[in-house]
Each structure stands twice: as C-alpha cells, then as structure tokens.
Amino acid sequence: MPQMTIAEALREGIREEMRRDPTVFCLGEDIGVEGGFGGAFTVTLGLSEEFGHERILDTPISETGIAGVAIGAAMTGMRPIADVQYGDFLFCMMDQLANQAAKMCYMSGGTVKVPLVMRAPVGSTRRGAQHAQSLEAFFTHIPGLKVLAPSTAYDAKGLLKSAVRDDNPVLLFEHKLLYGSKGGRAEKGALSPVGEVPEEEYLVPIGKGAIRREGRDVTLVGKLLTVYRALGAAETLAQEGIEAEVIDPRTLVPLDKELILNSVRKTGRLVVVEEDNRTNGWAAEIAAMVAEEAFFWLDAPIRRVSAPDTPPPFAPVMEEFYVPSEQRVIEAAKSLF
Amino acid sequence: MDTALTSLTETPTCAESALLLDLYRQMLLIRRFEERCNALFLQGRIPSTLHLYIGQEAVAVGVCSALGPEDYITSTHRPHGHALAKGVNPGAIMAELYAKATGCCKAKGGSMHVGDMEVGMPPAIAIVGAGAPIAVGAALSAKMRRSGQIVVCFFGEGGANEGAVHEAMNMAAIWRLPVLFVCENNLYGASTPVSQVVAVKDIADRAAAYGMPGRVVDGNDVLAVREAASEAAARARRGEGPTLIECKTYRLCGHSRSDACNYRSREEEAEWRAKDPLLRLQQTLRDEPFRVDTAALDRIEAEVTAVIDDAVAFAETSPNPAAEDTLKHVFWEDR
Numbered sequence: 001m002p003q004m005t006i007a008e009a010l011r012e013g014i015r016e017e018m019r020r021d022p023t024v025f026c027l028g029e030d031i032g033v034e035g036g037f038g039g040a041f042t043v044t045l046g047l048s049e050e051f052g053h054e055r056i057l058d059t060p061i062s063e064t065g066i067a068g069v070a071i072g073a074a075m076t077g078m079r080p081i082a083d084v085q086y087g088d089f090l091f092c093m094m095d096q097l098a099n100q101a102a103k104m105c106y107m108s109g110g111t112v113k114v115p116l117v118m119r120a121p122v123g124s125t126r127r128g129a130q131h132a133q134s135l136e137a138f139f140t141h142i143p144g145l146k147v148l149a150p151s152t153a154y155d156a157k158g159l160l161k162s163a164v165r166d167d168n169p170v171l172l173f174e175h176k177l178l179y180g181s182k183g184g185r186a187e188k189g190a191l192s193p194v195g196e197v198p199e200e201e202y203l204v205p206i207g208k209g210a211i212r213r214e215g216r217d218v219t220l221v222g223k224l225l226t227v228y229r230a231l232g233a234a235e236t237l238a239q240e241g242i243e244a245e246v247i248d249p250r251t252l253v254p255l256d257k258e259l260i261l262n263s264v265r266k267t268g269r270l271v272v273v274e275e276d277n278r279t280n281g282w283a284a285e286i287a288a289m290v291a292e293e294a295f296f297w298l299d300a301p302i303r304r305v306s307a308p309d310t311p312p313p314f315a316p317v318m319e320e321f322y323v324p325s326e327q328r329v330i331e332a333a334k335s336l337f
Numbered sequence: 338m339d340t341a342l343t344s345l346t347e348t349p350t351c352a353e354s355a356l357l358l359d360l361y362r363q364m365l366l367i368r369r370f371e372e373r374c375n376a377l378f379l380q381g382r383i384p385s386t387l388h389l390y391i392g393q394e395a396v397a398v399g400v401c402s403a404l405g406p407e408d409y410i411t412s413t414h415r416p417h418g419h420a421l422a423k424g425v426n427p428g429a430i431m432a433e434l435y436a437k438a439t440g441c442c443k444a445k446g447g448s449m450h451v452g453d454m455e456v457g458m459p460p461a462i463a464i465v466g467a468g469a470p471i472a473v474g475a476a477l478s479a480k481m482r483r484s485g486q487i488v489v490c491f492f493g494e495g496g497a498n499e500g501a502v503h504e505a506m507n508m509a510a511i512w513r514l515p516v517l518f519v520c521e522n523n524l525y526g527a528s529t530p531v532s533q534v535v536a537v538k539d540i541a542d543r544a545a546a547y548g549m550p551g552r553v554v555d556g557n558d559v560l561a562v563r564e565a566a567s568e569a570a571a572r573a574r575r576g577e578g579p580t581l582i583e584c585k586t587y588r589l590c591g592h593s594r595s596d597a598c599n600y601r602s603r604e605e606e607a608e609w610r611a612k613d614p615l616l617r618l619q620q621t622l623r624d625e626p627f628r629v630d631t632a633a634l635d636r637i638e639a640e641v642t643a644v645i646d647d648a649v650a651f652a653e654t655s656p657n658p659a660a661e662d663t664l665k666h667v668f669w670e671d672r
Contacts, residue, residue: 025481054481060511065470065504072474075459076409077482080474095501099464100471107450108460109443110665110672143667167669 001196005180009153009197010043010119013160014081016201018051021079024164025055027066028083028119032056040085041121041174041181063089067096067118071169074116075104079164086131087120087173090139101169102144116170117163123175123225123275124312124319125187132312134275136173136223137282140252146170146206147252151178151227153195155250158204166206175224191228209256211263215243218269218333221260221286223249226273226305226324233329244333252282260286261294268299269336273324278306300336305329349626357627358637360402360559361618364394366641367418368615370427371590373645374417374434378594382653383434385448390418392557392589395614396521397422399562400489400582403570409457409475410489411468414449416461419491424456427644428651437655444658445666457486466492466499469518473505476514476579487515487573489566494583495526497540506581510547515573517566520583521556527592528600544581556584557614560621589613 004012018024030036031044032053038045048056059066063084070082084090090097097118104114124132139147146168150156156174163170180192212227213234220230227248234244245263249256264270270290272283283304290302305324313322349357371389378387390397393415401410401422412419420430425441430451433440440446441453442460449463462468472490479486496502497520509516520540524531537543544551550572554565562584569580587609591598598606622629665671 023482060504060507062504062508064501065473065508068467068470068501068505069474069477069508072411072471072476072488073478073481074474075454075471076475076478076486078478095464095467096470100462100467104460105669106666107442107446108452108454108666109440109445110669111442112454112459113669115669146668 001198003194004153004197005192005194006150006153006156006174007041007043007179007181009157010160010174011045011047012197013157014044015047015050017161017164018047018055021164023077024079024081025057026081026083027057027059027070029059029061029066029085031083032058037185039083040185041176041179042183042185043083043119043179063092064096067093068100070116070118071096071101071104071114074114074169075112079115081117081119081164083119085121087122087135088130088133090118090120090135097139097145097169098142102142105168106144113167114169115167117160117172118169119172119174121174121176121179123177124323125176125189126314126316126319128314129311134224134307136252137274137276139171140282140285144169145253147173148206148250149173149223149252150250151175151224151248152193153197155204155210157197158202159206159250162203162206165203173224177225191225193228204250207251207254207256209247209249209251209259211245211259212248213244213246215245215267217243217267218271218336219245219247219260219263219267220271220273220329220333221247221249222273223252224275226275229324229326229329230273232326233333236326236330237333242333242337257289257293261290264290264294265297268297269333270298271303271305271329271332271336273305273329275307275323277309278304279309281306303332303336305332354627357618357622358629360398360563361622362637362641363398363422364559364615364618365637366427366644367394367397367421369641370421370645370648371417373649375590377649384436385434386593387448388415388593389590390415392609392613393521393523393586394418395559395562395618396519396556396584396586399559400517400519400566402563403566404487404489406456407484408487408489409459409472410491411472411475412452412458412461412491413465413468413493413496414461414463416449416451419461420451420453420458423458425451425453425458427648429453431648431652432655435652435655436657437652438658438662439651439655443662443666466496466501468492469496469502469505470508472516473509473514476509476516477512480512480514485574487517487570489517489519491519491521493526494520494522494524494531494535494540495529497543498534506547506549506579509579510549513576513578515576516579517569517573518579518581519566520581521586522583523586523588525588525592525601530600539583541581541583549579549581551581551583553583553585556586557612557617559614559618587612
C-alpha cells in the first residue's frame with residue numbers, strides 16, 4: 001500500500017474528487033500559480049497542471065471574498081474547496097462563514113444547500129500570534145457548520161472526500177506540524193506522520209471517531225497534534241503501569257460522543273488535550289458532555305490540558321510552554337490516580 | 338420579457354404598451370403589498386420588523402425586467418420588492434412575514450430573509466454588503482457551468498462602504514464575471530445621510546477603480562433603470578464582465594418600523610414625493626402616445642388588490658410551524 005504524508009493524501013483526495021465530479025474546484029491564494037507554492041503547505045501543488053487554472057483558481061488576497069464566492073458557487077451547483085493560508089485568516093471571513101454559510105440552509109427552510117469545503121491550517125509553528133492559533137473550537141460553536149480535524153494521512157484523504165460530497169459547509173482543519181510538507185515549505189519540528197493510504201476508493205465517514213490506542217485505566221482525548229502528544233504520553237504511562245486509551249474524534253462536529261462515553265465508562269478517568277486556549281473551549285465541552293452523561297462512571301475529576309489563555313507566543317521557549325507537551329499530559333493523567 | 342423596449346418610441350407597438358403596463362402592474366403590486374404589510378404590522382398581524390420598499394419600486398422592477406427566470410439576484414434587509422419583482426409567490430412572502438409554516442422559508446427567515454431559489458432568489462442577506470461576494474460566487478458558478486445565467490447584486494449606498502463589496506467587485510472584474518452590481522442609493526443608511534459617509538458625488542465613480550463600467554441612473558424612472566440594466570445584462574451575457582449601476586432613489590417611508598424620519602426634512606420628502614416612480618409611470622401611461630384610460634388603470638389596481646387579498650388570506654389561514662421545527666434545517670440532511 002502506498003505511504004503518504006497528509007499533504008500528499010489531501011492532494012490525492014482533491015485530485016480524485018475533481019476527476020470524479022466536474023463541479024468540484026479549488027480556490028484560494030497562491031494555490032496554482034506556476035512557480036508558486038501550491039498553497040501555503042503544498043497541498044494543491046501540481047494540480048493546476050491537470051485541471052487548469054479555471055478549476056484551480058488563484059484569488060486575490062481577499063478572504064471575505066474567497067468565502068463568499070465559495071458560498072455563492074456552492075448554492076448554485078458547484079462544490080468548491082476553498083482554503084486559507086493560515087487558519088487565523090478565517091477570522092477575516094467570519095461573517096461569511098458564521099452568518100452566511102452556516103445559516104443559509106436554516107433560514108431558507110431547508111431549500112438552499114451550501115456544499116463547500118474550507119480548508120485551514122492551524123497550530124503554533126514559530127510564526128508569532130497571527131499565524132498560529134488553533135481555532136477549531138470557535139467553529140464548533142456555530143450551528144450549521146461541520147468541523148473535521150484529521151490527524152493521519154488515511155483520515156485526511158478519506159475525510160476530505162467525504163467533506164466534498166457532503167451537502168453542508170465543512171471546515172477541514174489541518175495541522176502544520178502534521179502535513180509533511182517538503183522542500184522550502186517543510187516545517188521545523190514537524191512530526192509529518194506518514195501512513196498507508198489505499199489506492200482504491202474509500203471514504204472516512206463524518207462523525208466517526210477512532211481509538212488510536214486501547215487501554216483500561218484512563219481515557220486521553222486529543223485532536224490533530226495533541227493526538228500524538230497523547231500517544232507519546234501513553235507510552236510513558238504504560239512504562240509506569242498505567243494503560244491509557246487514546247481517542248481521536250477525527251470529526252468535531254458532529255461528534256462521536258458514544259466513542260468517548262464508552263471509553264470513559266471503561267476507564268473511569270478522562271483527560272482532554274487541546275492546543276486551543278482553555279476558557280470556554282473544546283475540552284470544556286467534552287468535559288461537560290462526559291459530566292452530564294457519564295458522571296457515575298468517573299473515578300476522578302476530569303482534567304483539561306490546554307494552551308493558556310494567551311495569544312500564541314513567538315519565542316520558541318514560550319511556544320513550547322504554550323503548546324501542551326507530553327509531559328503535561330502525563331502529569332494530568334497521573335494526578336487522577 | 339420578449340420586447341426590447343427600454344425607452345419610449347413615438348408610435349408604441351402593442352407589445353411595448355403591454356410591457357409598460359406590466360411594469361406598472363409590478364410596481365403597483367410592490368407599493369400596495371408594502372402598504373398592506375405596514376397596516377398588518379400596525380394591527381399586530383406580522384410579528385416582525387419591516388423594512389419597506391416604498392419609493393424604490395422602479396429599481397427592482399426595472400432591473401428584474403432585464404432578467405430571465407433562470408438568472409439570480411441577491412437581496413438585502415429590504416427585500417420584499419426584489420422578491421416580488423423576481424417572481425417569488427406573494428402568498429409565500431406574506432406567509433413568511435406572518436411566520437407561518439407555508440412561508441417561502443418555512444418561517445425560518447422572516448421579513449429580512451425572504452427568497453425562493455426556485456425563481457433565482459436565495460434568502461435575502463441582511464448583513465449589509467455580505468451578499469456581494471455571494472453574488473460573485475453565483476456568477477463564477479454560472480460561468481464555470483456555462484449556463485448563460487447572470488447575477489444581480491442589490492445593495493444600498495450604505496453597503497457600498499463595506500469591505501465585502503470591495504472584494505467582490507474586484508473579483509468580479511478580474512474574472513470578468515456576469516454580475517450587475519445595482520446600488521440603490523436612497524440617500525440614507527438608516528438615519529445617516531450619504532454625504533456623511535461617501536466623499537464622492539457618485540458611488541458609480543468607484544467602478545473605474547475596479548476596471549468596470551459605472552453608470553448613474555435616475556432610479557425613479559423605471560425605463561431608465563431597465564435600459565441600464567438591459568445594457569449591463571447584455572454585456573454580462575457576452576462575457577465582458579460586471580457593471581456597477583447606481584440608481585438614485587429615495588425611501589418614501591421610514592427605515593424600519595416606528596421611524597419618524599426626524600433626520601430628514603419634510604421639504605426634502607415632498608420633493609421626492611413629486612418624483613414618485615409609480616406616479617411618474619402612471620403619468621407616462623396616461624400621456625401620449627399611450628393614452629391609457631382610468632378604467633384600465635383601475636383594472637390593474639383591482640388585479641393587484643386581489644393578488645394581495647389572496648396573499649393575506651393564504652397567510653391568515655396557514656398553519657403555524659411547530660415549536661420543535663426549530664431543530665430542523667440546521668444541516669441539509671435535517672429536512
């Protein structure tokens with residue numbers, strides 16, 4: 001089976017969907033310019049050679065416009081895959097995402113659909129505060145948007161293909177340290193997981209999580225980069241006799257609640273690990289859900305391991321302090337025993 | 338519309354007369370519909386705020402007369418006139434204002450979001466200026482699908498100052514998309530006069546900065562609007578790109594409910610009442626060469642009254658939505 005990075009898997013997913021369906025097209029900044037980057041993290045590199053510049057559409061630096069154009073095209077028979085160079089730029093297009101894309105099906109009484117995909121890289125990577133935020137949680141709070149967060153190459157391709165075929169606006173968050181971008185776009189300190197990606201057609205269903213590691217003592221829930229922090233922590237914990245179960249929801253909206261609840265019912269302990277900052281965050285929602293629905297299975301308080309309530313810092317020493325480390329996950333898990 | 342009439346000729350054909358009467362009927366429908374909405378609102382029948390289109394009817398009717406049913410429009414927080422001119426069913430609009438299950442948006446939209454995709458009007462977009470990039474997206478889609486459709490983006494002089502409109506106009510121009518940006522300059526953004534928020538005399542001047550034609554039109558002259566829109570539509574259909582049309586007009590009513598219009602003078606209002614687009618068209622019809630008699634105009638009035646009576650009856654007798662319908666339509670599969 002071929003081995004791929006996440007960037008390669010996403011590219012293959014886009015290529016397959018564009019070959020399958022002539023209404024699928026890409027738009028974004030610097031995605032198809034000859035001699036350019038193929039998107040900020042090389043995901044669309046080379047696609048304009050096969051599909052041309054009409055379907056790999058380079059835009060002006062106009063994030064509101066990119067989102068609005070994607071919405072208008074999606075409402076009228078196309079299936080756009082838009083992207084922003086950095087997730088932080090989603091804030092520029094917030095009205096289009098939150099007021100237009102998310103509400104159009106609802107306020108039309110279910111007569112207008114908006115089948116668009118918005119891809120966005122997140123994660124702190126030594127670029128300072130405005131090219132670093134993990135802002136998935138914002139979008140999980142907006143009814144009408146689906147939110148995906150693949151952490152493996154297999155899931156990245158399978159979820160992207162499902163997102164393209166979904167009839168709703170879907171945000172696909174991708175982590176900069178997981179892409180495996182190469183050449184000049186490679187990231188320092190990247191994990192760049194390489195994984196098996198079948199050549200034959202497959203989809204990863206939206207709304208189904210994955211158990212990345214089985215264990216009986218404590219449940220660690222992470223997403224994107226923090227799945228790997230949780231897995232690393234689980235290895236260390238195992239050496240100390242604590243068997244952690246690592247859950248990767250893969251889809252944040254809709255959320256595979258039963259997967260998490262069943263794990264907590266088995267382990268009785270929960271640590272949620274997120275790179276987003278803490279207050280009113282995603283981990284808080286998971287904790288509340290478990291407290292409401294699995295309280296009597298808990299043997300210990302729920303712990304959150306989050307970024308602090310600061311903007312993402314620049315200095316490497318501060319960034320390492322900000323992004324949840326394996327050590328913080330280990331400490332949080334051990335505090336429950 | 339199958340006749341090309343955009344200005345008056347000395348010896349009108351039957352088709353030209355029929356067209357003019359049809360434009361009149363549509364404008365009258367909007368006027369009377371809005372007046373009825375206002376009365377129903379004051380009677381407590383409509384549980385919504387209302388932004389009425391009274392005084393601006395020539396813009397919606399003139400522009401939409403240049404479109405086919407397959408073409409798209411995007412609208413604003415003041416959408417009833419656009420909806421009626423584009424062909425949304427009056428009963429479905431009224432039922433939506435009444436918050437009834439039979440409304441054009443199943444009571445999920447309300448006054449500010451009326452629309453019907455079946456006739457090329459997505460729910461009206463009540464965030465000022467936000468419809469512009471969406472209109473451009475629909476135009477990009479039309480171009481990519483080679484459907485021949487064009488798109489009209491209605492917005493106000495207030496919306497003209499939104500960043501989304503700037504981004505949209507630039508994108509439409511660089512990609513030569515089939516869009517008509519129709520700015521309805523009614524001189525006030527809510528209570529704020531345009532002179533306080535725009536430094537140029539004409540918003541249409543901004544078109545040059547995007548590399549598209551810009552035109553100023555008497556927005557209270559339905560034939561002038563139709564002529565400008567037809568020319569821009571033909572240009573768009575030829576693949577030559579977007580046009581910005583600024584229609585100078587005036588709200589002959591308040592911005593929304595309970596607006597006493599204390600920010601503008603009674604003299605100014607009287608000046609604009611004398612330029613009422615409906616009365617102007619009525620005079621044109623009465624004058625040479627059309628010489629439409631009072632009986633014919635009365636017949637149109639009666640037709641329009643009947644349409645509105647039916648719309649109100651439909652709304653009054655329609656069922657309310659169920660409270661738990663709140664949970665439907667969040668996602669496409671929840672219908």
